Amino acid sequence: MEVDTGKLNSIVQKYNGDKSYILAIFQDIQRIYRFLPKEAIKYTCEQLDIPFSKGYEVATFYKTLSLKPRGKHTIHVCLGTACHLRGGPNVADTFERELQVKIGDTTGDDNFTLETVNCLGACALAPLVRVDEQDFGKTTPGGVKSIINEFRNGE
Amino acid sequence: MSVVELDRIASEYNNKIEGFQKIIHICTGTGCVSSGALKVFNRLRDAIDSEGLTEKVLVKKTGCHGLCERGPIVVFGNDEILYQTVGKRNVEDDVKLLIATIKDDQIAEKLLYRGDDKTKRYVSTHDIPFYSGQTRLVLALNGIIDPEIIEDYIVHGGYRALVKALSMHRDEIIEWIDKSGLRGKGGGGFPTGVKWRSCKTAEGSPRYVLANGDEGDPGAFMDRSLMEGNPHAILEGMIIGAYAIGSNQGYIYVRDEYPLAVERLSKAIGQAREYGFLGNDIFHSGFDFDIEIFRGGGAFVCGESTALMTSIEGQAGEPRAKYIHTVEKGLREKPTNLNNVETWASVPEIINKGWEWFSSIGTELSKGTKVFSLVGKVNNTGLVEVPMGMTLKEIIFGLGGGIQGGKKFKAVQTGGPSGGCIPEEYLEMPVDFDSLTKLGSMMGSGGMIVMDERSCMVDVARYFLKFLVEESCGKCTPCREGVRRMYEIVDRICSGNGGEGDIEHLEELARAIGLGSLCGLGQSAPNPVLSTLKFFKEEYRIHIEEKKCPAGVCKSLITLHINPEKCTGCMRCASECPVGCITGEKKQVHTIDQTTCIKCGNCYDVCHFDAVTIE
Numbered sequence: 001m002e003v004d005t006g007k008l009n010s011i012v013q014k015y016n017g018d019k020s021y022i023l024a025i026f027q028d029i030q031r032i033y034r035f036l037p038k039e040a041i042k043y044t045c046e047q048l049d050i051p052f053s054k055g056y057e058v059a060t061f062y063k064t065l066s067l068k069p070r071g072k073h074t075i076h077v078c079l080g081t082a083c084h085l086r087g088g089p090n091v092a093d094t095f096e097r098e099l100q101v102k103i104g105d106t107t108g109d110d111n112f113t114l115e116t117v118n119c120l121g122a123c124a125l126a127p128l129v130r131v132d133e134q135d136f137g138k139t140t141p142g143g144v145k146s147i148i149n150e151f152r153n154g155e
Numbered sequence: 156m157s158v159v160e161l162d163r164i165a166s167e168y169n170n171k172i173e174g175f176q177k178i179i180h181i182c183t184g185t186g187c188v189s190s191g192a193l194k195v196f197n198r199l200r201d202a203i204d205s206e207g208l209t210e211k212v213l214v215k216k217t218g219c220h221g222l223c224e225r226g227p228i229v230v231f232g233n234d235e236i237l238y239q240t241v242g243k244r245n246v247e248d249d250v251k252l253l254i255a256t257i258k259d260d261q262i263a264e265k266l267l268y269r270g271d272d273k274t275k276r277y278v279s280t281h282d283i284p285f286y287s288g289q290t291r292l293v294l295a296l297n298g299i300i301d302p303e304i305i306e307d308y309i310v311h312g313g314y315r316a317l318v319k320a321l322s323m324h325r326d327e328i329i330e331w332i333d334k335s336g337l338r339g340k341g342g343g344g345f346p347t348g349v350k351w352r353s354c355k356t357a358e359g360s361p362r363y364v365l366a367n368g369d370e371g372d373p374g375a376f377m378d379r380s381l382m383e384g385n386p387h388a389i390l391e392g393m394i395i396g397a398y399a400i401g402s403n404q405g406y407i408y409v410r411d412e413y414p415l416a417v418e419r420l421s422k423a424i425g426q427a428r429e430y431g432f433l434g435n436d437i438f439h440s441g442f443d444f445d446i447e448i449f450r451g452g453g454a455f456v457c458g459e460s461t462a463l464m465t466s467i468e469g470q471a472g473e474p475r476a477k478y479i480h481t482v483e484k485g486l487r488e489k490p491t492n493l494n495n496v497e498t499w500a501s502v503p504e505i506i507n508k509g510w511e512w513f514s515s516i517g518t519e520l521s522k523g524t525k526v527f528s529l530v531g532k533v534n535n536t537g538l539v540e541v542p543m544g545m546t547l548k549e550i551i552f553g554l555g556g557g558i559q560g561g562k563k564f565k566a567v568q569t570g571g572p573s574g575g576c577i578p579e580e581y582l583e584m585p586v587d588f589d590s591l592t593k594l595g596s597m598m599g600s601g602g603m604i605v606m607d608e609r610s611c612m613v614d615v616a617r618y619f620l621k622f623l624v625e626e627s628c629g630k631c632t633p634c635r636e637g638v639r640r641m642y643e644i645v646d647r648i649c650s651g652n653g654g655e656g657d658i659e660h661l662e663e664l665a666r667a668i669g670l671g672s673l674c675g676l677g678q679s680a681p682n683p684v685l686s687t688l689k690f691f692k693e694e695y696r697i698h699i700e701e702k703k704c705p706a707g708v709c710k711s712l713i714t715l716h717i718n719p720e721k722c723t724g725c726m727r728c729a730s731e732c733p734v735g736c737i738t739g740e741k742k743q744v745h746t747i748d749q750t751t752c753i754k755c756g757n758c759y760d761v762c763h764f765d766a767v768t769i770e
Contacts, residue, residue, distance in 0.1 A: 058471050061471035
């Protein structure tokens with residue numbers, strides 16, 4: 001995959017080329033591509049003058065970074081304790097069934113990536129689902145379809 | 156800058172808002188926003204515009220009010236009227252009711268909070284038990300100030316503690332914090348004054364102060380609400396601490412999953428720099444200090460002090476052994492003082508009101524208040540701040556209004572993955588740092604997850620083990636391998652394949668992992684299992700010997716049936732079944748197709764007639 005070195009340079013510049021900001025740099029790059037392309041890790045490591053293995057270690061350690069391409073919309077089903085107790089796992093199962101993907105995977109049309117998260121901090125509204133930056137509180141298996149449709153129709 | 160100047164800023168801002176006859180606070184904490192608060196805000200602003208009331212009514216976006224379950228929350232003036240679930244059914248209708256209240260002081264009955272018996276209606280927050288039972292110090296301004304306007308914080312007494320602190324001797328500040336009895340509210344409970352003093356006297360420079368806003372505990376969101384609702388209190392506490400310790404650089408470590416917290420903190424830091432509360436020569440005292448935000452990457456272990464520091468250094472956030480304390484050699488091997496955001500936010504009021512005031516609240520060894528996130532199967536979920544020493548019962552049944560759906564209380568889980576489950580017989584237990592530890596749980600950062608009879612304790616233990624398997628950084632073997640092994644055993648028990656010796660094996664592993672792990676994550680990982688084994692061993696036994704799940708949760712051990720004598724044919728279960736395995740005509744008895752049923756229990760939960768049974 002070709003990466004836009006101009007964009008990568010400007011992100012690295014924003015942090016003055018300081019390698020201690022590698023996580024922030026990766027997060028910014030991910031906002032462009034919706035995932036972290038291997039080529040981008042390689043290029044950034046060269047710019048920061050650190051070995052690729054070090055960059056790769058950071059990229060694989062943190063959960064918010066994804067080395068797999070993501071779809072247009074990312075669905076996060078929260079499985080924090082409160083969400084777990086109030087039926088979060090059933091909501092996650094229903095998403096898997098409706099989208100016909102496993103957690104962590106992307107639908108064939110590249111529209112949705114389904115992921116779970118260990119707490120989004122809106123526990124009072126459990127079970128919570130976040131699609132991109134929009135939150136849906138007190139979700140039920142019955143309500144999954146309409147959440148999907150909201151984003152499917154909005155294409 | 157002096158108090159006189161702060162007064163001038165406050166009075167200028169007051170002049171600006173003086174013309175308004177009414178001030179309305181709309182909660183825009185994450186909870187209320189996901190219930191539609193922004194829609195209410197925008198529609199109300201439009202309606203006020205078209206009514207020609209713009210000059211008379213100020214609508215403010217504030218941080219979390221705490222009563223998240225009933226959001227969106229709208230509060231008039233100084234807590235005079237609280238409206239709940241505004242716009243939940245129909246935004247237009249509810250905005251009309253708000254306008255009627257603005258214009259004619261007409262109170263909208265249907266938006267008022269109702270008591271547990273659904274008959275009594277409460278107008279003011281002072282009357283609602285959820286609020287009247289609390290002592291709000293750290294959360295006092297959440298819900299009142301607009302977190303994006305620094306002047307609003309100053310009007311409410313902000314940055315006065317900083318002015319006062321800069322006129323005090325550094326040792327005197329530490330002395331005050333020490334005598335106040337403030338202890339680390341991130342979970343450790345370590346005396347804050349002692350930590351500050353050790354950091355101040357440690358050899359080396361520069362020194363760093365850090366705020367831990369990582370909050371990876373599932374079921375806890377008090378740090379988030381504080382960062383979103385009152386970011387300046389955290390900054391002010393950090394600046395005071397940095398001055399006392401002798402640090403010129405601070406970092407706030409915030410989860411990347413909290414974008415709004417990052418945004419509000421960034422804005423607050425920018426404003427504080429503009430006013431000269433951060434930067435060089437703060438208030439002409441010769442003291443330089445600045446704060447940067449460091450976004451975490453979704454790793455639970457990074458809430459641990461050494462892992463958090465490793466992460467800021469630009470590496471994978473693995474912890475290191477603490478033979479040498481971080482106050483001596485922390486971030487970049489330099490003296491570092493790390494406190495939780497709630498601890499930092501407690502500092503300004505201690506300086507303002509004195510250590511005697513603070514230490515008069517709470518218990519003998521746990522002073523002040525603690526913010527808890529009260530969630531799970533409780534009626535009033537949300538954030539509560541109570542004096543240390545309040546009992547679990549007072550919190551869950553008094554403030555929380557008891558268990559949802561009139562079900563029976565079973566246990567409360569405190570302290571997240573490092574804590575444990577506390578059963579009914581200990582409900583009278585006062586909540587403070589030390590008493591929960593005695594029960595094999597801990598107060599932790601303040602997550603309080605209430606469970607009812609439909610919660611399976613073995614499943615809960617499995618849940619936490621799965622969480623910890625995913626979150627273990629893998630650096631040390633006891634945690635990496637041991638927790639996984641515990642998970643496998645408990646998972647086997649949940650799926651009906653438990654056998655003799657499993658419990659003993661779990662206990663043995665728990666001891667080894669607790670003793671042998673490198674950091675707090677591993678050391679405390681067995682706690683959820685040990686506490687459930689301690690108080691709910693019978694439930695484990697039934698899973699293992701009788702292959703049954705009494706709470707009806709573990710899917711391999713249950714089947715769902717419809718009792719034909721009770722079924723009214725209302726079709727509710729059929730319409731809520733996610734796989735469509737329930738069939739039956741209207742007003743006819745329904746049946747569940749066992750071959751396609753996924754045993755999610757949804758039909759059981761939605762049935763109004765107790766017609767669905769779990770075996």
